[in-house]
Amino acid sequence: MRAEDAPLIRLEDYRPSDWLIDTVDLDIALDPARTKVRALLQLRPNPAGRAGAPLTLDGDELTLDLVMLDDVALEPAAYAVSPQGLTIHAPPRRAFSLRIETTLDPGANTKLMGLYRSSGVYCTQCEADGFRRITYFLDRPDVMSVYTVRLEARKAEAPVLLSNGNLVAAAELPGGERHFAVWHDPHPKPAYLFALVGGRLDHVRQDYVTGDGRKVELAVYVEPGKAGRAGWALDSLVRCMRWDERVFGRNYDLDVFNVVAVSDFNMGAMENKGLNIFNDKYVLADPLTASDGDYASIEAIIAHEYFHNWTGNRITCRDWFQLCLKEGLTVYRDQEFSADERSRPVKRIADVRTLRSTQFAEDAGPLAHPVRPRAYKEINNFYTPTVYEKGAEVIRMLKVLIGAEAFSRGMDLYFERCDGTAATIEEFLDCFVEASGQDLADFARWYEQAGTPTVVASGRYDADAASYTLQLAQSTPATPGQAEKRPVVIPVALGLVGRSGDLPLTTLSPAMKADGVVVLDQASLSLTFTEVTEPPTPSLLRGFSAPVRLELDLGDGDLLRLFSADSDPYNRWQALQTVATRALVRAGKGDRSALDATAADLADALSGFLGGPTLPDSAFAAQVLRLPAPADVAREIGRDVDPELVHGVHRQLTAAIGGALAAQLMQLRTGLSERGPYSPAAAPAGRRALRNEALGLIALGAPAQGARLALAQFDEADNLTDRLAALAAMTLIPGPERETLIGRFGDLYAGEPLVLDKWLMAQALIPEEGTLARVKALMGHPAFSLGNPNRVLGLIGGFAANLTQFNRPDGEGYGFVADIVIALDRTNPQVASRLLGSFKSWRMLEAGRRAKAETALRMVKATPNLSRDVADIAARSLG
Ligand code: 0A1
């Protein structure tokens, strides 16, 4: 079948499986080129399915050696094998067993789906549909089975043999050259949670006792020699396990929990039951090879995968349309964990930045889709910021709307009622309807309707009546396949800020809920607050209470006032971001007249903020110093964007602020110098973040001083964070010193691929014309390989995120990335399609670039034999 002709799979077509598989016995003899898989499946008719239906098992690139039904070989006429699967035409109308033998070539599996080898280690990735690349199976999440897995291998090649569940037997085989291990997972699970690992690995381990008294052996496995870098992941695991016990009442449910880091992995990590497999960049950490950001990501992703044990594994998804049921909820849980471990406001700000730069961008372009998509051709293309991050925002809003207590009761009900099932969003929401007594039918629209709503707010103060009237209106732009939009339920957390803090919120409006939350669930709303004894400044969408764009009728003066006086730290940050964004949008559309004045206002505000009597929290201050990125400004402009102009005005504003504050920032940096050895803890990481934000501003505002500081910092640093910040600052300052530093950094980390990924990316992001040639040259660097997702996404993904250079006016940036997508598609379609997603904002560009981007996309689309992954993204991007 041609990829373009792939069938559209629709939510409304869901039917329960006609067959169920109760148990799976796998016997897998690992071999680099000829791995033998013997599967014994116990099947029975599904009472909820069609009686007497044929049995079609999914398969993909398999070699079938044998198939037996109840231990009798099947006549050739009794079954048919196609590239998509194995059909048994007339299976018995009762329970029966199937024995299936297949042979695999893990060494040749470059797609990194199913069983493959990563640096000599056998590992698997089965979500979403990789298990069918191991054996023929009902590869759908609502078919849940109990697995027993026997693994056999040469001892020298794979001394470590792991699978899901608990270890029940292990021994050498006669002759001593081979050995085996048997794993049993008592919890029924869908095939996408199956995993195995075999290889030479070191590990660190720790005993853990759950709150309900179960003894668990925790271990983190890494490449030989790297155990010294596994400690932070193990420590994070222990902390998140305790947190889940305390906050969600969830205990772990097996005797072992293993985490394995592999160097070739398409995504971040995978929550396989009892055997999480990770991209090694989210496990390995020591001060000289991992940044503060890496430490935070490792903590978050270890938690994310662990939390899936309940939200994903114990309760899984009925079908892939329900992906957000596990992903949105689990992202919400990991965000809350990180917020509790670190600074809650800073975590919120960081998450909102990510949401805007990834999800808002997706929502504004041709790839926009609802949190619960209605149809797909290739599910692997729906592991998106919309499903994950917007999905988490929907959970967060739910909690705001029904209150923390009802939310907690709803979660308990969900865990109790849906445990052991493959559930739907409806079943999830029903738990909260019951727990809160509220009708959530309108709220559920967040799952169905794509696009980022805009809320327009305006207010009027009436001094005579001592009242303040607030008008709110919402609208959502059309998105592909959804021309008409209806209002959604938007919780707007707010305050009225007076001279000395928040004023009381007195109103008779039914839209006002407890805790300062107004619910906007119609197209528009007007509400009046009384007893407002002074003209207030409204502080709206506190804590970013809904994933919307907010347009305010406040002037810069009001916003600067909120920046200094708002009790909500998120909105303090947002106020300054809004001032900067508005100025940059105006300038980015060609009117630079007010830019210098805004720069002066911002510099004044920042100067007061940094120089006040009490030093602000460093991590928060670092976020305040960081202006919106040029790409955020481009997205806000929304059409006919000239990336060069946007970049130019952004630089002008940043340089003006940096120049005005240079002396103060240098002094601030001195005061923030760390004594004592590196620690990844939030407080010192926050100080480093602030010092390094300051360095970035100085580099643009006072380049000579910036270069001097950056070079000194590089030499003195005892950690990767400071070295990387020095490198990043120097990339902003063209010249021979920059090239020397790039060379030194590359030499210093020649044996550290994960650090070189950042080095490659830092170069790919240089906003100068020579970058394309530089990136092409770096593809020849010995560290680079098209076969490794981290290398590709570091260098080529970095380039595709370079606003001015990917969007070169001559179109060469597009052509370069498109060529790589086409080449990569032959070996790794998932990574190729992710890279092609870099074109998601092409329609907002000015006409010249838009035409060139379209040409590149059409070239991809016209390429013969595309994967379904790339064909789908190309078609939707152009559609
Ligand atoms: N469920 C994982 C993400 C994941 C998805 C697909 C994968 O392969 C195509 C791999 C991992 C998570 O949310 O962490």
Ligand code: ZN
């Ligand atoms: Zn997940």
